[in-house]
Every structure is written in structure tokens, then in C-alpha cells.
Amino acid sequence: MDVTSTTAGAAVALRQSMTQMDTGMKMLGNSAQQQGAVAALLSGGTGGAPAPSAGGNITETRGQNLNILV
Structure with missing residues (x-):
């Protein structure tokens, strides 16, 4: 065998x-950023309760994975 x-x-x-790693x-970093952006949008961008102008019912998803494809 040739060394x-x-x-x-x-x-x-x-x-x-x-390269694959x-x-x-x-991709994991981008996914985390996207999930953070979605969470900020759902919470009104303040990290607190949902914004009053959001309308509709917003269900908290704390501890769950959000798989949102755009």
C-alpha cells in the first residue's frame, strides 16, 4: 500500500x-438568529408581553422549537 x-x-x-462541519x-447559527427574530416579533420586540396592536391570540412557545420556513 502506498503511504x-x-x-x-x-x-x-x-x-x-x-468544510461540512x-x-x-x-446553518445552525442562522437558524438561531431566525428563531430569535421570530420570538422578538411575536413579543412585540421588547421581550415582554405581546404588543397590544398585534391582534389575535398569541401562544407562547417557550421551550419549543420553531420550524418556520420562508
Whole structure:
């Protein structure tokens, strides 16, 4: 077995896995930002009770995951 080709193959595989991990972390960060923005909108942007002008019934989603696709 050629040691050079084995080492090169391992380096390429490591590089690909690092790229995938970086992409995954960026996507998780974007998801957290989006969920924070939705929570701020639902709470009127103050972090407190819903804004009086929001209208309708707003259900608190504390502790639940929001999966909102735009």
C-alpha cells in the first residue's frame, strides 16, 4: 500500500469533513438568529408581553422549537 496516497486521501477526507462541519455550524447559527427574530416579533420586540396592536391570540412557545420556513 502506498503511504503517500493513503495520507493524501486522509487529508482530503479531513478537509471535506471540516468544510461540512463549518457549513453546518453556519446553518445552525442562522437558524438561531431566525428563531430569535421570530420570538422578538411575536413579543412585540421588547421581550415582554405581546404588543397590544398585534391582534389575535398569541401562544407562547417557550421551550419549543420553531420550524418556520420562508
